Every structure is written in structure tokens, then in C-alpha cells.
Amino acid sequence: MYGKIREHLQKELSQIREAxxxxxxxxxxxxxxxxxxxxxxxxxxxxCANNYLGLSNHPELIKAAKSALDSHGFGMSxxxxxxxxxxxxKVLERKIADFFGTEDSILYAACFDANGGVFEPLFAEQxxxxxxxxxxxxxxxxxxxxxxxxxxxxxxxMADLELQLQKAQDARFRIxxxxxxxxxxxxxxxxxxxxxxxKKYDAMVMVDECHSAGVVGETGRGVTEKFNVRxxxxxxxxxxxxxxxxxxxxxxxxxxxxxxxxxxxxRPYLFSNAIPPxxxxxxxxxxxxxxxxxxxxxxxxxxxxxxxxxxxxxxFDVKPTKSAICAIMLYDAKLSQEFxxxxxxxxxYVIGFYYPVVPQGEARIRVQISAAHSHDHLxxxxxxxxKVGKVLGVLK
Ligand SMILES: *Cc1c(COP(=O)(O)O)cnc(C)c1O
Numbered sequence: 001m002y003g004k005i006r007e008h009l010q011k012e013l014s015q016i017r018e019a020x021x022x023x024x025x026x027x028x029x030x031x032x033x034x035x036x037x038x039x040x041x042x043x044x045x046x047x048c049a050n051n052y053l054g055l056s057n058h059p060e061l062i063k064a065a066k067s068a069l070d071s072h073g074f075g076m077s078x079x080x081x082x083x084x085x086x087x088x089x090k091v092l093e094r095k096i097a098d099f100f101g102t103e104d105s106i107l108y109a110a111c112f113d114a115n116g117g118v119f120e121p122l123f124a125e126q127x128x129x130x131x132x133x134x135x136x137x138x139x140x141x142x143x144x145x146x147x148x149x150x151x152x153x154x155x156x157x158m159a160d161l162e163l164q165l166q167k168a169q170d171a172r173f174r175i176x177x178x179x180x181x182x183x184x185x186x187x188x189x190x191x192x193x194x195x196x197x198x199k200k201y202d203a204m205v206m207v208d209e210c211h212s213a214g215v216v217g218e219t220g221r222g223v224t225e226k227f228n229v230r231x232x233x234x235x236x237x238x239x240x241x242x243x244x245x246x247x248x249x250x251x252x253x254x255x256x257x258x259x260x261x262x263x264x265x266x267r268p269y270l271f272s273n274a275i276p277p278x279x280x281x282x283x284x285x286x287x288x289x290x291x292x293x294x295x296x297x298x299x300x301x302x303x304x305x306x307x308x309x310x311x312x313x314x315x316f317d318v319k320p321t322k323s324a325i326c327a328i329m330l331y332d333a334k335l336s337q338e339f340x341x342x343x344x345x346x347x348x349y350v351i352g353f354y355y356p357v358v359p360q361g362e363a364r365i366r367v368q369i370s371a372a373h374s375h376d377h378l379x380x381x382x383x384x385x386x387k388v389g390k391v392l393g394v395l396k
Contacts, residue, residue: 065279
């Protein structure tokens with residue numbers, strides 16, 4: 001039986017290779033940090049991690065993880081509702097809610113699961129989900145798993161959102177769903193206007209804060225802080241896998257009854273393992289650090305402003321950003337691959353993004369700035385971009 005499908009798969013794989021779209025994974029032999037070592041032995045500056053606050057290898061988090069390993073062991077060997085809930089899990093859920101100014105929260109193995117498990121328990125045939133066209137794959141999949149009617153509006157386009165809300169007026173319940181920061185462009189959802197429209201058309205609001213939590217807003221509380229609407233959003237989802245230490249784990253936080261029902265009905269919560277104590281312990285310490293100071297957020301914001309201004313000055317075409325993501329547009333997929341590999345030669349690790357991760361003909365290099373980057377790191381990257389930009393004819 002396998003013979004036939006093998007041929008089919010080999011053909012598909014060679015088509016991916018021929019199109020220059022094959023994703024090769026580079027091997028890292030050090031910890032995740034601003035400076036990393038590759039298996040070639042080469043040391044490079046990392047500009048493509050979601051390590052926004054530089055916490056992925058932070059000594060305080062490693063210490064907290066070790067301490068939880070000692071007190072609560074390695075694994076839970078259970079889903080939460082059978083025998084997978086420790087006192088640590090409950091503390092972390094409380095801290096997440098306090099951070100976002102919400103009523104309660106629920107942990108998942110990843111935000112992919114949080115988004116995958118949030119719609120189906122809450123919305124049925126009579127309901128409507130109105131989703132931004134650039135929302136993350138996990139939101140798209142989560143929406144598919146519910147029986148609600150689906151409406152899509154153009155990215156951050158409020159006129160189109162209003163139109164879709166009007167179309168959905170017959171539904172029993174409506175919810176508008178958006179990423180906080182759109183991960184391929186770095187723009188921010190206009191949450192103040194979304195909330196105004198949601199009020200006008202009697203809809204709930206859900207925001208995925210994966211790329212905005214820890215990053216956006218003066219103290220890094222995310223887009224609800226940026227637009228001064230803390231407590232007004234019904235559902236927030238997020239990850240521990242990006243700014244918040246980068247290990248693993250996701251969460252949904254918001255109104256009490258919503259969280260309570262998710263604990264009863266959300267399939268990725270009911271049928272998948274509890275996150276391990278070491279990750280939970282480090283998460284608790286991380287939110288304590290967030291409550292003590294926003295120095296890391298401030299450094300990240302300074303670093304990003306500096307990098308973006310210098311890249312624009314060099315003459316690159318950059319998507320307008322309101323986050324720590326800087327999308328440098330090259331448009332051509334192969335060019336983006338070549339650009340990234342020449343940057344690696346210069347000691348700068350970034351990745352070329354192209355279809356299907358971004359639309360056809362919109363290939364780019366996505367740079368992600370970190371609080372862990374020093375001023376020298378940023379200057380080295382800017383100089384390398386200038387050099388490769390000239391060699392490849394992107395800059396004059
Ligand atoms: C990364 C990301 C996710 C998935 O988070 P994981 O915890 O890695 O599963 C979901 N939504 C958005 C917007 C993301 O950027």
C-alpha cells in the first residue's frame with residue numbers, strides 16, 4: 001500500500017524543493033539567547049527568536065524550574081481534571097489573570113490548543129464568529145472546529161468588520177476575534193475601534209496576545225494596555241512560549257464563567273496532559289518578575305525603535321510596525337532565502353518567510369528584536385543588512 005503514496009509524497013517533496021521553498025532546519029547547539037552557537041561551530045546573533053524579553057535562558061527562571069523539579073517532580077502523567085493539578089498550576093493561573101486584569105484563567109499545553117479549544121464549547125450553529133483575515137492558523141483551526149457561522153474581515157479593516165457585524169446580526173451570540181499583533185507584519189489590531197464596533201453591534205471580543213503580551217503597552221500587558229481597555233475584552237489567549245520564557249504552555253484568560261465552562265468542555269484541556277511543574281514554577285517566577293519591574297519591556301522598546309529607524313535610514317522597505325517585529329520586504333521567495341543565507345555568513349541569524357506563511361509575492365525577512373540584544377548586536381545586524389542589501393541589489 002505504501003508504495004503508491006510514497007511516490008506521491010516524493011513528487012510533492014521534490015516540487016517543494018524545486019520551487020526553492022523547502023524549509024531546512026538549522027541546528028543550534030547552545031541555549032537560546034542573543035548569541036547562539038550552530039552545529040557548524042559558528043557563533044551567530046539571533047534575530048528571529050520570539051525571545052522578546054531575553055528570558056529564554058534567564059538564571060532566575062532556570063532556578064525556579066529546578067526548584068519545582070525538586071519539589072513537584074518531572075511530569076504529571078495526567079490531564080488536569082484527573083490528577084494533574086498541583087498548587088503550582090493554580091498559582092500560575094491566578095498570576096496570569098492578575099497580569100491581564102481578568103477574572104480567571106486556564107492553562108493549556110500550548111496556545112495552539114487554547115485557540116483550538118476555545119470556540120467549540122462556547123459557540124453553536126446559531127452563533128457567529130467574525131475573524132480577522134490575518135489571524136493565526138490556530139484560530140482558523142479552532143473556528144473550524146465549532147459549528148458557528150464564520151465571517152472574515154480584511155486585516156484590521158474596520159469598515160469591513162462593520163459590514164460583517166451587520167451580516168451577523170441574526171446570530172444568537174457574536175464574537176470578534178483578532179490577533180493582538182499580527183506576527184508576519186508586526187502591526188497591531190485597532191482594539192479601541194474593534195471594541196466600539198463590538199458594543200454597537202452587541203458582540204464579544206477575543207484577542208490573541210501571543211506576540212503582544214510582554215511586548216506591547218507601556219508595561220508589556222499587551223494590546224489591552226496599549227489601548228487602555230484592560231478588563232473590557234471578554235477572552236484573551238496567549239502563550240508562555242514567546243516573551244514569557246519561551247518554554248511551552250498556553251492559556252485562555254477572561255470572564256469567570258467562560259473559563260469555568262472551558263474546564264468542563266474544552267477538548268485540548270480535557271484530553272491532553274497537564275504542563276510539567278518545572279515549566280509552571282518558572283512561569284510563576286516570570287510573572288513575579290513582570291510585577292516587580294518593566295525594565296526589560298523598556299529596553300525592548302528602545303532596541304526596537306533604534307533598529308527600525310536605522311533600517312529605514314538604510315533604505316529598506318519595511319512594514320509599519322507597532323511591536324518588536326520588523327518585516328523587511330523582499331517580495332521574492334528565492335531572494336529572501338539567499339538574503340538570509342548571506343546574512344548567516346555575516347553572523348546574523350534570520351529566516352526568509354515566503355508562501356504559504358505569507359501571501360504569494362510578499363516574501364520577507366522578519367526580524368525580531370529582543371531586550372537581550374546589546375547596542376553592539378543591533379549595530380552589527382544593521383551593518384550586515386546594509387552589506388547584503390547592496391550585494392544582492394536590494395539597496396542602491
Ligand atoms: C505562536 C502563536 C500561537 C501558538 O502558540 P504556541 O503556544 O506556540 O502554540 C498562537 N497564536 C499566535 C498569534 C501566535 O503567534
